[in-house]
Amino acid sequence: MISRDLKETIKRIVSGSVLFDEPMNRHTSMGVGGTADIFMSPVTIEELQTTVSCLSDEKVPFVPVGNCTNLIVRDGGYRGALISLKGLETVEVSKEEGDSVFLSAQTGAHLSRLVELSVRKSLTGMEFCAGIPGSVGGGVKMNAGAYGKELKDVVEFVSLITREGIIIDVARDDLRFEYRNFVLAEGTVIVSAVFGLRKGSQTNIRERISYIMNMRKKKHPLAYRSAGSVFKNPPDEPAGRIIDEVGLKGLRIGDAMVSKIHGNFIVNLGKATAKDITLLMDTVQNKVLEERGILLEPEIKIIGDEL
Numbered sequence: 001m002i003s004r005d006l007k008e009t010i011k012r013i014v015s016g017s018v019l020f021d022e023p024m025n026r027h028t029s030m031g032v033g034g035t036a037d038i039f040m041s042p043v044t045i046e047e048l049q050t051t052v053s054c055l056s057d058e059k060v061p062f063v064p065v066g067n068c069t070n071l072i073v074r075d076g077g078y079r080g081a082l083i084s085l086k087g088l089e090t091v092e093v094s095k096e097e098g099d100s101v102f103l104s105a106q107t108g109a110h111l112s113r114l115v116e117l118s119v120r121k122s123l124t125g126m127e128f129c130a131g132i133p134g135s136v137g138g139g140v141k142m143n144a145g146a147y148g149k150e151l152k153d154v155v156e157f158v159s160l161i162t163r164e165g166i167i168i169d170v171a172r173d174d175l176r177f178e179y180r181n182f183v184l185a186e187g188t189v190i191v192s193a194v195f196g197l198r199k200g201s202q203t204n205i206r207e208r209i210s211y212i213m214n215m216r217k218k219k220h221p222l223a224y225r226s227a228g229s230v231f232k233n234p235p236d237e238p239a240g241r242i243i244d245e246v247g248l249k250g251l252r253i254g255d256a257m258v259s260k261i262h263g264n265f266i267v268n269l270g271k272a273t274a275k276d277i278t279l280l281m282d283t284v285q286n287k288v289l290e291e292r293g294i295l296l297e298p299e300i301k302i303i304g305d306e307l
């Protein structure tokens with residue numbers, strides 16, 4: 001339970017929206033999820049800093065969220081605060097050194113804005129992010145990647161806010177990235193990141209992006225709501241192929257279905273609940289383990305309580 005005093009304090013700190021008992025199905029790309037006690041959108045770094053330290057002092061659990069495109073909130077909702085970072089969205093060229101150009105982006109900026117800016121400025125390095133619907137913060141936390149590249153390949157520098165509300169800057173060599181993960185202490189929030197790109201041919205950059213977007217249209221079930229790839233790829237074979245080979249494409253629980261187009265996507269056919277999705281994930285995991293001896297590890301993040 002969030003006390004009335006704390007609600008008032010948060011409303012004083014945050015000048016962006018502060019919503020109580022906010023249904024998360026309005027925010028997750030999957031369109032599922034119960035209510036978050038608080039869903040707030042700080043719009044300056046100072047507001048974010050004060051919010052984080054206030055929630056920590058009050059021992060209120062909190063989770064930072066970007067575009068919620070890799071996130072399932074269970075149907076019982078989230079007891080605590082979800083800090084939406086969409087209000088922190090500045091993107092700019094921070095430095096140029098010969099052929100190297102550095103883009104600095106706040107955490108809530110959509111990755112597509114970095115892709116667009118890099119096309120406009122003829123910068124190469126960001127093409128693989130075309131079509132990834134996440135934010136800078138969510139992308140860095142997930143070490144988002146596609147077509148052979150990951151954000152760790154271009155991140156030069158990350159600014160973080162610790163649980164205590166202190167800002168720390170970490171350079172590339174001290175950042176610990178893994179496959180679809182950036183190792184962060186719990187409660188740490190990514191505030192901004194700097195990406196190192198190179199001057200290149202605008203024609204080649206455009207061609208690469210249009211190739212990637214065409215592949216996505218062909219291979220991904222974009223007509224339905226989803227959270228992208230559900231499971232991480234095991235070392236030797238893509239999860240989607242394994243799921244296809246064990247015959248699970250089209251398997252349905254409620255309105256959640258293993259996509260008929262891509263085995264590693266679960267789509268919401270309309271009225272899926274988080275429970276439908278998590279049950280379907282369990283079913284896929286069990287069948288793959290039974291038939292192939294492989295334990296698929298979820299890539300999507302699941303938070304909150306069961307109903």
Ligand SMILES: Cc1cc2nc3c(=O)[nH]c(=O)nc-3n(C[C@H](O)[C@H](O)[C@H](O)COP(=O)(O)OP(=O)(O)OC[C@H]3O[C@@H](n4cnc5c(N)ncnc54)[C@H](O)[C@@H]3O)c2cc1C
Nearest residue numbers: 066067068069070134135137138139141144145146190228
């Ligand atoms: C159609 C579709 C296609 C996709 N294609 C790809 C793809 O090709 N490659 C790929 O890697 N992913 C893909 N995704 C998944 C998703 O878009 C990426 O993982 C994206 O980077 C998530 O960003 P987000 O802002 O939506 O993060 P969210 O879903 O909001 O959050 C994801 C995780 O990051 C944490 N987080 C978010 N912001 C911060 C922050 N500022 N500080 C600390 N932690 C934070 C959250 O707490 C959560 O644990 C796809 C998704 C969809 C729906």
